[in-house]
Structures are given as structure tokens and as C-alpha cells.
């Protein structure tokens with residue numbers, strides 16, 4: 001049976017949904033093992049077993065987090081050798097993709113990024129050209145490295161859980177020698193909202209918001225949603241660049257995407273077209289956003305959104 005290695009960086013207090021998705025996919029491909037970095041809480045180790053992990057690899061060097069991605073790729077390359085894995089699954093974040101690229105070079109492995117589905121034989125599916133086409137790709141190298149977008153599968157625990165075998169992977173000393181070291185960190189102020197790329201619901205605003213994200217924030221809080229934005233809104237400085245969705249921003253695949261005051265340019269679509277249900281609010285009935293919307297509301301967002309929020313709060317009691 002193929003060995004499948006899932007990389008989980010700093011699992012923290014509880015596993016992210018994206019990590020559980022990777023483990024669910026790993027089980028459909030073969031025998032899952034996890035290479036993690038950072039502290040591993042007992043509850044997290046138990047959850048990894050519930051999701052079918054047979055082995056848990058930790059790095060011999062504890063300070064990988066003191067560096068940028070280089071040493072993590074070296075650690076993963078060593079973990080692939082130790083585990084005999086033929087598939088490596090990594091989350092599709094900017095850092096995940098950089099680790100995958102470095103790992104691909106180290107192992108001579110085929111790398112497929114932005115994956116939205118994987119067949120049991122390892123064939124990967126991608127949504128490309130602003131979601132207009134689906135493509136399939138399969139690495140023909142002995143090891144394949146896939147970075148998988150969040151919300152690609154429903155996480156499901158294994159039928160029978162395991163007690164994964166712990167193992168330590170020797171990280172070569174040379175791994176950190178020429179790497180950029182992190183000298184300081186500061187916490188980002190918490191918004192209390194879900195992380196944008198993982199959120200089940202996203203409320204996104206564009207130039208039509210005209211500097212006032214208030215009605216979007218109220219709606220997002222009523223729905224437990226994350227806030228996103230078009231580039232016009234982030235470039236205007238109305239919201240941070242980390243909220244940008246699109247070709248040069250984040251890619252999201254939520255269950256529900258509410259687009260308000262966004263025209264639906266191809267570069268914006270590139271980041272959200274795989275959302276399951278798209279609701280667009282725009283005062284211009286000819287706006288291209290309505291071409292991809294499942295539900296369209298022609299109207300002023302400052303009138304529509306507060307009504308929606310009020311109704312949702314009323315129904316929630």
C-alpha cells in the first residue's frame with residue numbers, strides 16, 4: 001500500500017479543518033503518516049490517530065520555526081526517506097507551496113499545486129483560468145508532492161482509529177546553516193472571525209463599499225463569516241492586503257461567498273469561482289459578477305446588507 005505523508009506545521013491546540021482534510025485524502029490514497037513541526041499536544045496526537053495516521057514524525061531539531069521555510073523542506077525530505085512515502089500532501093498556503101517547491105527540487109519529485117480533488121490513483125484535479133476549466137495532472141516521478149486547497153473534501157475520521165507510532169527524523173545540520181533566520185515576531189490583532197482561506201462563509205467587499213466595511217462586518221458576524229475584499233478595496237487602504245481575494249490575493253472555496261460592490265473582474269473570479277454558492281449584490285444589473293452568481297441582487301449594498309443581517313439575526317433569535 002502506498003505510504004502518504006501529510007505535513008502539519010505547528011498543529012497548536014486543535015487540528016485545523018484543512019489538516020483533517022489532508023488526512024482524509026491521504027487515507028483514500030494509501031497509508032497515512034504525519035510529519036509535524038512544533039509542539040504536539042496529547043489531544044492533537046489522539047485526533048491524528050482518529051484520522052488514521054499510522055506514524056508521527058517529529059524533527060530532531062526543535063528550532064525549525066526560527067527559520068523561514070528552507071529547513072522545513074529539508075526536514076520533510078528526510079521524513080520522506082524515513083517513511084518511504086510516495087505521496088506528500090501539504091496545505092496550499094503560500095508557505096506550503098514554497099515548501100512543496102523546495103521539496104520537489106530536493107527529491108526530484110513532481111509538484112502539483114492548487115489541487116481541489118485527488119483520485120485514489122493520485123490523479124490531481126485543478127481549477128484553472130479563473131475557474132473556467134478543470135485540469136487533471138498526475139506526477140510520474142517516484143514521489144509526488146501535492147498542495148491541496150482547503151474545503152476540497154469533507155473531513156471524515158477513519159473507521160478504526162490507530163495509535164500512531166512516534167519517530168524522530170534527523171534534520172541535517174546543513175539545513176539551517178544558510179537559511180534566513182526569523183529575528184522577531186508580533187501577534188496580529190485577532191478579529192474573532194474565521195481565517196479567510198478556511199472560512200465556510202466569506203463576505204467580500206469591493207470599490208462599491210466606498211471605504212465603509214461596517215455593513216459587511218455586521219453581516220459577517222451574524223453569519224460567522226470571514227471578511228474578504230477585491231484588490232480595488234485593499235489598494236484603497238480600506239482593509240488590509242491579507243483580505244484580498246483573487247489572482248494576486250488569496251484563493252477561497254467557501255460554501256457561501258457573498259460579493260458586495262464587486263464588479264467580478266477575471267482576476268477577482270480567479271480567487272473565488274470555486275465557491276459552492278455565490279450571492280452577488282451590485283447596483284449595476286449589467287455587472288459581470290452576475291454571470292457567475294447563483295443568486296443576484298440588483299441594489300445598493302448599504303440597503304441590502306443591513307436588511308439581510310437583520311433578518312438573519314431575527315431568525316437566529
Ligand SMILES: Cc1cc2nc3c(=O)[nH]c(=O)nc-3n(C[C@H](O)[C@H](O)[C@H](O)COP(=O)(O)OP(=O)(O)OC[C@H]3O[C@@H](n4cnc5c(N)ncnc54)[C@H](O)[C@@H]3O)c2cc1C
Pocket residue numbers: 205206207208209229230231232233244245246247248249250260261262263264265266267268271281282283284287299300301302
Ligand atoms: C495583474 C492583475 C492582478 C489583479 N489581481 C486582482 C486580485 O487578486 N483580486 C482582485 O479583486 N482584483 C485584482 N485585479 C484588479 C481587477 O482587474 C479589478 O480592477 C478589481 O477586481 C476591481 O475591483 P472592484 O470590483 O471592487 O471594483 P470595480 O470594478 O470598480 O467595481 C465596483 C462595483 O461596485 C458596484 N457598486 C458601486 N457602488 C455600489 C453600491 N452602493 N452597492 C452595490 N454595488 C455598488 C459597481 O456597480 C461596480 O460593479 C488585478 C488586476 C491585474 C491587472
